[in-house]
Amino acid sequence: MSRRPGPRSDRADVRGDILDSARALFATRGFKGTTMRAVADGAGVDVALVPYYFGNKDGLFAATLELPVDPREKLDEIFAQGLDGIGERIARTMATLVDDEATGPAMLGLMRSAMTDGPAHDVVRDFIENVIIEGYARHLDAPHARRRAALAATQIVGLAMGRHVLRLEPLASMTVDEIVEHVGPTLQRYLEGA
Amino acid sequence: MSRRPGPRSDRADVRGDILDSARALFATRGFKGTTMRAVADGAGVDVALVPYYFGNKDGLFAATLELPVDPREKLDEIFAQGLDGIGERIARTMATLVDDEATGPAMLGLMRSAMTDGPAHDVVRDFIENVIIEGYARHLDAPHARRRAALAATQIVGLAMGRHVLRLEPLASMTVDEIVEHVGPTLQRYLEGA
Numbered sequence: 001m002s003r004r005p006g007p008r009s010d011r012a013d014v015r016g017d018i019l020d021s022a023r024a025l026f027a028t029r030g031f032k033g034t035t036m037r038a039v040a041d042g043a044g045v046d047v048a049l050v051p052y053y054f055g056n057k058d059g060l061f062a063a064t065l066e067l068p069v070d071p072r073e074k075l076d077e078i079f080a081q082g083l084d085g086i087g088e089r090i091a092r093t094m095a096t097l098v099d100d101e102a103t104g105p106a107m108l109g110l111m112r113s114a115m116t117d118g119p120a121h122d123v124v125r126d127f128i129e130n131v132i133i134e135g136y137a138r139h140l141d142a143p144h145a146r147r148r149a150a151l152a153a154t155q156i157v158g159l160a161m162g163r164h165v166l167r168l169e170p171l172a173s174m175t176v177d178e179i180v181e182h183v184g185p186t187l188q189r190y191l192e193g194a
Numbered sequence: 195m196s197r198r199p200g201p202r203s204d205r206a207d208v209r210g211d212i213l214d215s216a217r218a219l220f221a222t223r224g225f226k227g228t229t230m231r232a233v234a235d236g237a238g239v240d241v242a243l244v245p246y247y248f249g250n251k252d253g254l255f256a257a258t259l260e261l262p263v264d265p266r267e268k269l270d271e272i273f274a275q276g277l278d279g280i281g282e283r284i285a286r287t288m289a290t291l292v293d294d295e296a297t298g299p300a301m302l303g304l305m306r307s308a309m310t311d312g313p314a315h316d317v318v319r320d321f322i323e324n325v326i327i328e329g330y331a332r333h334l335d336a337p338h339a340r341r342r343a344a345l346a347a348t349q350i351v352g353l354a355m356g357r358h359v360l361r362l363e364p365l366a367s368m369t370v371d372e373i374v375e376h377v378g379p380t381l382q383r384y385l386e387g388a
Contacts, residue, residue, distance in 0.1 A: 158352020
């Protein structure tokens with residue numbers, strides 16, 4: 001991480017310093033091995049400033065990945081309406097976010113960087129396992145919650161890849177409604193089925 | 195493509211010459227724009243030698259990608275037993291091929307190279323659209339056969355990515371039987387469902 005000269009009070013970019021510190025720690029120690037305190041220490045700021053800017057470790061992680069949405073907030077929103085129709089809500093949310101010019105490129109960039117080995121790969125895997133899959137599992141009161149969430153993740157990743165990276169036809173020209181109609185039941189069964 | 199000196203009769207590697215010619219043509223003209231005759235002309239061999247070595251254009255394409263199996267043969271095998279249980283057969287075949295040390299690396303390499311832009315991306319997309327999806331659609335006597343096949347492809351690609359590239363847990367340590375149990379019904383619904 002870079003350090004600019006001068007006393008800390010002269011600098012306004014506390015948020016950027018925290019992000020630099022967090023990126024370095026997530027890449028070397030992984031998500032679980034990184035504490036909010038270590039991030040604060042690395043940035044040379046008071047530990048209270050980390051939650052002040054980023055809420056929690058999930059939010060901080062999402063910010064280091066430059067995700068355009070907070071995955072925890074999205075998950076909370078999706079699960080707030082219960083498990084009924086959850087598959088369709090996830091399919092719609094994901095297809096819309098990935099289709100959107102403002103949010104899609106960052107999400108696809110993340111998936112792409114996970115496909116090559118190296119620190120980026122580990123960071124993205126950590127993120128999917130510890131934020132996304134854990135996030136689903138926290139909301140699911142079902143046996144094998146993590147397995148269910150991981151299976152749902154395969155369909156979501158494969159759909160985004162097929163539609164936006166491989167740009168397979170006729171998939172790429174299907175509407176979000178059509179995607180929801182076909183993929184919603186798959187996600188529903190993974191998350192809630194027998 | 196490279197040309198070694200000397201008259202053609204001195205050289206034994208007709209097969210390699212055909213592959214070099216085919217790779218160059220698939221990369222520049224795409225799958226549909228490449229004819230067996232153009233491949234033979236590019237290799238400087240009689241057109242009858244292309245089917246002699248590679249069966250048909252699908253087989254030639256698979257060989258240029260160094261696929262360890264002939265996808266057309268695999269598809270024929272899977273569909274020979276009808277649509278009943280087709281989802282489980284596909285899930286088992288794919289999970290087994292990708293898990294296998296002998297066949298997995300080439301298949302994953304193919305998927306990885308499709309994730310970056312450039313000629314490799316186009317070649318792999320061509321392959322999935324024209325060989326895999328077309329292959330499924332040829333066997334499916336159902337409305338929207340290509341759409342069904344494309345949806346199945348998203349689940350297969352996402353599964354391979356999640357299990358072997360992202361190595362997400364608990365997905366990566368699931369057995370092939372467990373994969374078949376969970377993913378089989380998804381593929382069955384995409385290919386045969388209402």
